Amino acid sequence: QQPVQSPQAVILREGEDAVINCSSSKALYSVHWYRQKHGEAPVFLMILLKGGEQKGHDKISASFNEKKQQSSLYLTASQLSYSGTYFCGTEMGTGGFKTIFGAGTRLFVKA
């Protein structure tokens, strides 16, 4: 089953913060985060491989709560360039290599 992302869409003003959540009914072994701009291919942001792990990239960071089977992506002091659709992906099964994606969260940052 696809992981569930929330919210489905969010509108921000430049400089505001946002959180995107990703949860699964099945055990998560790793979580991927990607961003896709309109008309382009998804681009990799980060992977979290174990529970409790947190990562950051510029002002975008993520956490992974293995017990709760969920991950969150944090966008701090958003910039216009952050606009796009964010996808979380989860690898299914022990040592599985197929990544299943959520339906995406559309983020729009306005000036």
Added chain:
Amino acid sequence: DAGITQSPRYKITETGRQVTLMCHQTWSHSYMFWYRQDLGHGLRLIYYSAAADITDKGEVPDGYVVSRSKTENFPLTLESATRSQTSVYFCASSVGVNSPLHFGNGTRLTVT
């Protein structure tokens, strides 16, 4: 140029016709994937491959066929196209488990 390329970028075909979407990568990545993207559904996995001659079904495999005779190529064939297969198709590759996926630029397919 190194990378992952898909062809064609745009394709219009008629219901019932066979159409093949091509995917080629130059990194020698073991894993390759085909996804379709439709509004409201995100990216759904069609088929994937762990290595040459090893393929397996994803979430939505019906109506599609894949092959992988060489590591660098992973074509996707719609044997008899239907309107419900109108979508944007992305090919991706990965070096291994728990590794980032690298996506091609996509093929926009319209079935009339």
